[in-house]
Every structure is written in C-alpha cells, then in structure tokens.
Amino acid sequence: MKLTHLYATELNETVTQVYPDLPEDLQLKLVNHPHARELSLPQDWWSDNTLVRLLKDTEFCLSRQAVAQKYGGYQFGHWNPLLGDGRGLLLGEVENQTHQRIDLHLKGAGQTPYSRQGDGRAVLRSTLREYIGSEALFHLGIPSSRALCLFDSTETVLREMPETAAMMIRTAPSHLRFGHFEYYYHSGDSANLTRLFEHTFIHHFPEVLSQANPHQALLKAIVLRTARMVALWQAYGFVHGVMNTDNMSVHGITFDFGPYAFIDNFVSNAVFNHTDHQGRYAFDQQPGVALWNLNALAQAFSGYCSTDELKQTLMLFEPTFMSCYQQLMATRLGFSESNEQSLALVNGFLSMLANQQRDYHKLFRKLSGQDLHQKESAMRDDFIDRSEFDSWWQQYRHYRLASGDPSAQSALMDSVNPVVVARTHHLQYAIDAAKEGDYAVTRELLQALQSPFDAKWLSTQWADGPIEETAVSLSCSS
Ligand code: AMP
Ligand code: MG
Numbered sequence: 001m002k003l004t005h006l007y008a009t010e011l012n013e014t015v016t017q018v019y020p021d022l023p024e025d026l027q028l029k030l031v032n033h034p035h036a037r038e039l040s041l042p043q044d045w046w047s048d049n050t051l052v053r054l055l056k057d058t059e060f061c062l063s064r065q066a067v068a069q070k071y072g073g074y075q076f077g078h079w080n081p082l083l084g085d086g087r088g089l090l091l092g093e094v095e096n097q098t099h100q101r102i103d104l105h106l107k108g109a110g111q112t113p114y115s116r117q118g119d120g121r122a123v124l125r126s127t128l129r130e131y132i133g134s135e136a137l138f139h140l141g142i143p144s145s146r147a148l149c150l151f152d153s154t155e156t157v158l159r160e161m162p163e164t165a166a167m168m169i170r171t172a173p174s175h176l177r178f179g180h181f182e183y184y185y186h187s188g189d190s191a192n193l194t195r196l197f198e199h200t201f202i203h204h205f206p207e208v209l210s211q212a213n214p215h216q217a218l219l220k221a222i223v224l225r226t227a228r229m230v231a232l233w234q235a236y237g238f239v240h241g242v243m244n245t246d247n248m249s250v251h252g253i254t255f256d257f258g259p260y261a262f263i264d265n266f267v268s269n270a271v272f273n274h275t276d277h278q279g280r281y282a283f284d285q286q287p288g289v290a291l292w293n294l295n296a297l298a299q300a301f302s303g304y305c306s307t308d309e310l311k312q313t314l315m316l317f318e319p320t321f322m323s324c325y326q327q328l329m330a331t332r333l334g335f336s337e338s339n340e341q342s343l344a345l346v347n348g349f350l351s352m353l354a355n356q357q358r359d360y361h362k363l364f365r366k367l368s369g370q371d372l373h374q375k376e377s378a379m380r381d382d383f384i385d386r387s388e389f390d391s392w393w394q395q396y397r398h399y400r401l402a403s404g405d406p407s408a409q410s411a412l413m414d415s416v417n418p419v420v421v422a423r424t425h426h427l428q429y430a431i432d433a434a435k436e437g438d439y440a441v442t443r444e445l446l447q448a449l450q451s452p453f454d455a456k457w458l459s460t461q462w463a464d465g466p467i468e469e470t471a472v473s474l475s476c477s478s
Pocket of ligand 1: 083085117118120121242247256
C-alpha cells in the first residue's frame with residue numbers, strides 16, 4: 001500500500017487533525033474485496049476485526065494524520081459558510097493499480113470542529129444506503145464515489161427515532177467539493193484559495209497546466225464532467241435528493257448519498273427528500289440545479305478568468321448534457337444515432353410512462369424482447385391506455401426495422417438497459433435484515449447490482465418493482 005497525506009500537509013491551514021472516535025463494539029460487516037485489491041490494501045485488515053483494532057491506535061497509519069476538511073456550501077440556494085466534515089475524516093490517499101491517488105474517507109467517526117450540533121455519527125440505515133447506492137451507480141457506468149467497507153456497532157444514536165450507529169470507508173479521486181472553493185472565495189482567503197487551486201491542478205487535473213488559462217481549463221473540465229454525470233442520472237432515473245454545492249464533487253462523480261432514490265413508476269418531478277418541500281431537487285430539476293451550482297462555483301474562479309471566459313465555459317453545460325442524454329436515450333431504444341425521429345420516439349415513450357405511471361426500468365428493458373414484425377406487441381398489456389401504446393409501437397417498430405438489424409439492436413439495448421437498479425424497497429429489505437444482524441440480503445443485492453445488465457437477474461426478486469407504489473419519503477443527514 002502506498003499511503004500519502006498530501007491534502008493534510010499541502011493544505012494544512014484548511015484542515016483540523018482529529019483522531020477517529022469509534023462507536024462502541026464496532027464490527028466489520030462488509031468489505032468490497034475487488035476494490036480493496038485495486039487499492040493494494042493489506043489483506044489482513046479484513047479478518048478478525050483487525051481494522052477496527054488498528055483504527056483505535058493513534059499511531060496506525062490511517063489514524064495518525066486523519067483530518068476534517070473545511071468547506072462551505074449553498075444549501076437549498078442559501079450560502080452557508082459553517083460546513084465542513086462534521087462526521088467524516090480524510091484518512092489519507094492511497095495509490096491504485098493504475099497509479100491514481102484515491103482518498104480513503106471514514107464516515108461516522110465522531111465529532112470534529114465542524115459538527116455544529118451533530119453527534120458525528122452516521123446510522124446503519126443511511127450508511128448501508130450509501131454503500132449499496134454508490135456501488136450500484138458505479139456498475140451502471142455512472143461516475144460515483146465507491147464503498148470500501150462498512151462496520152456496525154451496538155451504539156444507539158438518536159435521529160427521528162433511536163438508530164444503530166455505523167461507519168463506512170468510502171473512496172473517491174478526492175473529496176474536493178464545489179463548497180471547498182466557494183468557502184475560500186467567500187471568506188476572502190486568497191492565499192488558501194490559491195493553494196487549493198494549485199493542489200487541484202497538480203494532483204487531480206495536471207492536463208490543465210499546459211493550457212493558456214489553467215483555471216478556465218479546470219472549470220471547463222468540471223462543467224463537462226458534471227454535465228455528463230447528470231445526463232446519466234436523468235437517463236437512468238436517479239434522483240440525488242440534496243444537490244447542495246457541498247455535495248457536488250469537482251470530479252463530476254455522484255457524491256454524498258443522502259435521501260437519493262431511483263424512480264420506480266416514472267414521475268418526472270419526483271421528490272424523495274422529505275425536507276425538500278419546494279421540490280428544488282426534484283428529478284426534472286437536476287440539470288438546471290447542476291448548472292446553478294456550476295454558476296455558484298464559477299464565482300470562485302472570477303479572480304482568474306474574465307466574465308466572458310466564465311460565461312463561455314458555463315455555456316458548455318447545456319450542449320454537453322443534451323448530447324450525452326439524447327445519445328444514451330436513443331441507445332436505450334435501440335438506435336445507434338440520436339436524431340429527430342429517435343428523439344420523438346424517446347419523448348413519446350417517456351410521456352406514456354409518465355401519463356400512465358408505469359415502471360421506468362422494467363419497460364425499457366422489456367422493449368428489446370419484442371418482435372418488431374408483429375403489428376401488436378404483448379407490451380400493450382403493460383399500459384392502461386393500450387391504444388396510446390399501439391400507435392407509438394407502429395412508429396417505433398417501423399423506424400427500428402428501417403434503422404438496422406433488430407437482433408444487433410436488441411443486444412445493444414440489453415447492454416444499456418439494466419435489469420436491476422438499487423430501488424428503495426430493495427434497500428429497505430437489506431436494511432431490515434442488517435438491523436437484525438443479517439447481511440446476507442445485502443450481499444445478494446450487491447451481487448446483482450455488480451452486473452445490472454445481466455439477464456440472469458430477470459427471474460429474481462431484484463428485477464421487481466415495489467408491490468404497491470407507496471409514497472417514499474427519505475430523510476437527510478442521517
Ligand atoms: P449532509 O446533509 O450529510 O451533506 O451534511 C451537511 C453538513 O452537516 C456537513 O457539514 C456534515 O458534516 C454535517 N453533518 C451531518 N450530519 C452530521 C452529524 N450527525 N454530526 C455532525 N455533523 C453532521
Ligand atoms: Mg454532505
């Protein structure tokens with residue numbers, strides 16, 4: 001293992017050293033072994049609860065220089081300078097097998113100077129949701145932080161009700177949030193803002209250093225990556241839930257999983273976060289919010305770029321988002337090219353799903369198995385208004401037949417239309433069992449989510465939508 005503490009040393013004025021304070025009777029319950037191998041982590045950490053014993057030792061390499069990072073963020077549109085790692089610690093960076101540095105971040109390890117009224121803990125329910133959700137997105141091809149391991153404990157913490165304290169280690173190329181840059185900009189601390197930019201250029205975006213204006217090139221990279229990430233969220237029906245700028249990664253990876261959800265029946269303005277009364281972070285608001293957040297981030301670049309440069313860079317968001325989203329949606333319907341006809345068919349399919357409240361994931365997947373030579377498809381029975389489907393089907397099958405070989409199209413569709421996504425009710429099964437000490441359900445679900453496009457899951461419970469569509473409401477910061 002090659003471990004460094006570059007952030008903690010190069011940005012030492014922006015962090016506070018904090019030793020992990022572990023919940024009582026902590027037990028290692030889940031390990032992402034393939035990921036641990038990619039990071040060349042010692043094998044002996046994972047047996048006999050060894051890592052827990054090691055983390056308690058203040059001389060252990062991961063505990064010795066653990067730090068809480070300071071950042072701010074726009075929360076529901078309002079600037080908040082008081083944020084930072086209130087229950088998370090950056091343990092250091094390790095080099096993976098392709099020589100990239102990856103952060104190890106411990107979540108739920110006690111209070112820090114940025115905890116405000118919080119107890120520094122994370123609960124089993126939300127930790128498990130993050131573990132499963134981040135792996136699910138990663139295997140769908142959506143950039144995301146990753147889960148390395150999870151621990152539960154016998155400690156009870158109070159949320160809306162008493163809950164079990166848990167802890168996880170997550171990984172990411174870095175934990176640099178939009179809110180890091182915003183904080184040093186808004187607090188007028190230009191020395192640390194400069195250091196932050198230098199650190200980001202050198203360690204994370206070295207390619208921008210050869211550009212005429214590295215700051216503008218960095219902003220451009222963040223805009224493009226964010227646009228692509230959100231396009232994938234929209235294409236796969238993922239709702240992040242709390243797109244505050246402290247939860248946005250400069251790497252354009254999905255980050256800080258809270259009240260997220262995959263939609264079941266297609267509702268374009270779906271909201272699952274019960275504190276989001278205005279629907280600010282509703283499913284169909286996400287692209288606009290991402291651009292709003294990028295605008296907020298761009299202010300931190302204003303000392304290094306002209307207003308024109310900032311505007312031009314931000315203008316790259318929309319075309320990047322649109323082309324990425326439209327291309328993927330065309331592929332999901334079996335077309336290799338996104339054009340006026342394929343887009344009209346995508347929109348027609350989406351509006352049928354929305355009008356008739358049908359399952360988003362199942363029906364996309366089902367399309368590849370339909371016989372295009374039949375004037376009537378069995379899929380008509382999946383819709384309440386069958387005639388609406390019939391007329392869409394006529395246009396769809398004709399255009400598919402005119403566009404190429406149906407079996408090649410179907411294979412392409414199956415490679416992008418998942419059988420399994422991390423649906424809220426699946427997560428709940430896993431949580432209910434884990435609360436009883438049984439992680440077998442979680443392991444089974446994780447296994448399915450590791451190959452979400454594989455037809456072998458079609459005959460399992462993981463392909464199913466919820467039995468009854470009940471209103472789902474999830475809480476933040478638990
Ligand atoms: P989140 O909503 O999880 O993105 O968190 C927003 C802010 O609240 C961040 O600064 C977190 O570190 C902090 N925070 C959330 N939950 C806790 C907690 N239980 N204890 C301390 N700080 C917390
Ligand atoms: Mg957060």
